[in-house]
Amino acid sequence: MTLVLWSYQLMDHSPNSQSRQFFDTALKSFPFVTAVLPSLKERKWPLSPYRKLSKRVEWLRKYLDITPGECVAFYYAHDASSEHTAQAFMQALSAKRNICYGDSPGFLYPPTKPPAPTFDISLRGLKHLFWFSRVNIANDWITAETALTVIDFDDLDCSLPYPEHTIIPSEILVQTLTTLKRFFAPVLQLEQDIGTRSKTEPTWLLILSNFTSSKLTDESDELELYVQICKEHVAPGGTILIKKHAGTPAAFVEQLVQRLDSYHAKKLPERLDSLPIEFLGHVLESCGIISVSSASALLSLLQAPHLIHALTAQNIEKFFRPAYKDYMTLANEKILKKTRHTLPTLRSTPLRTE
Structure with a gap:
């Protein structure tokens, strides 16, 4: 199992960051997990959310050295940001299953491609237009078929294509926290x-x-x-x-x-x-x-x-x-x-x- 860390905080990718130290310590509980944390330079350039999605996909396939379709399952944190880094990974991996974790501890968002923004000459409108240009790819937009959350906020709109929802039992949460804490x-x-x-x-x-x-x-x-x-x-x-x-x-x-x-x-x-x-x-x-x-x-x-x-x-x-x-x-x-x-x-x- 491979864990790839991408952080919206650039400095988390620096050599001695607290995030690197956290994962180095936490993964002692899980020796079967291999951690991959891109360098600060890789995070700022080929993995930057300001780079076109298609270019990030090309780079990730080389970086991970994997043939599309080989990955059995891809798990990712689900949020409402406009960075769409998870989509870059899904496009690169073409995994057999895509599974997301709800925005902690349980909010979910429709996993749909961002709609083309309406023409609006304003700073906000130009920003939306720019982000859409980053994700305007020819490939089909990939979505997770399953979502894992700790809490069900019962806030899903049935008319939208949300993934199938599974609740993580609270005893599993407590057990995982207990296991992780032993090394801190x-x-x-x-x-x-x-x-x-x-x-x-x-x-x-x-x-x-x-x-x-x-x-x-x-x-x-x-x-x-x-x-x-x-x-x-x-x-x-x-x-x-x-x-x-x-x-x-x-x-x-x-x-x-x-x-x-x-x-x-x-x-x-x-x-x-x-x-x-x-x-x-x-x-x-x-x-x-x-x-x-x-x-x-x-x-x-x-x-x-x-x-x-x-x-x-x-x-x-x-x-x-x-x-x-x-x-x-x-x-x-x-x-x-x-x-x-x-x-x-x-x-x-x-x-x-x-």
Whole structure:
């Protein structure tokens, strides 16, 4: 089995990146997996999403040294970005089966070719026209026939050609996390340190999203969103640990820590930035958890007893761009609904410092 890593963060492909270190460590649990991580130069040029899809396909066939049709199954992470890197791999491999994982932990998108954009003389219109030129290939658009997700958000439009949906049992999720964690000593030490602290002082873990990077809002509004949420749920003087999102710049987190000056706020150690929050099982059990994304539904499966999904309809109306308010409202309702269903003991009253 071969695992090929492509990251939208260019520097993940640098020689000593945290992502490289993460996979080197994680794959010790799975000796039958061979990891292939293209170099920074390969990621910036032949595998760049700014390059035409057909050119990426040609390069991948040589790079992977595989004859189309030889691959038994191709698994890929499914998202709604316009980069279409997975399509480049599917075109190059012509695998017998194509299987996608839902956008963590379970959102799915129609696996259809991007439609030709309408003529629109604007920056947005020109951008859409450019991206369409990158994927305007003669070959048939390849789609996954099966999708694997941890949670079923029940949000699929039956009129669209979604792949067949299979739910990964939660016990498999827990077992996999347990297997992976054995090789991450810093995680085990951090869990112990935070667990000891939380016994003497209420401690909160704030999980950031990437709303600014996703163009759903701007930096100032996202910062203010987190500040308002902390004011609502944590009393002044409380301890707040910040878990950075993979797509969040370090400078953003520094600004947030400064804005949370009425708390003991600090970022989790940098060496843990590339690790999924689900690794911190004991922390999830002992601390208050503040989440604003679909992570809430996933953490519900892990039985975090002090979990609060803090994003509200009022937050969306106040802090998000008008073009995305309806989208965010619908997505947030799905998350809230599934979070409540999977965690009946969800606390409605936050922990407070005395």
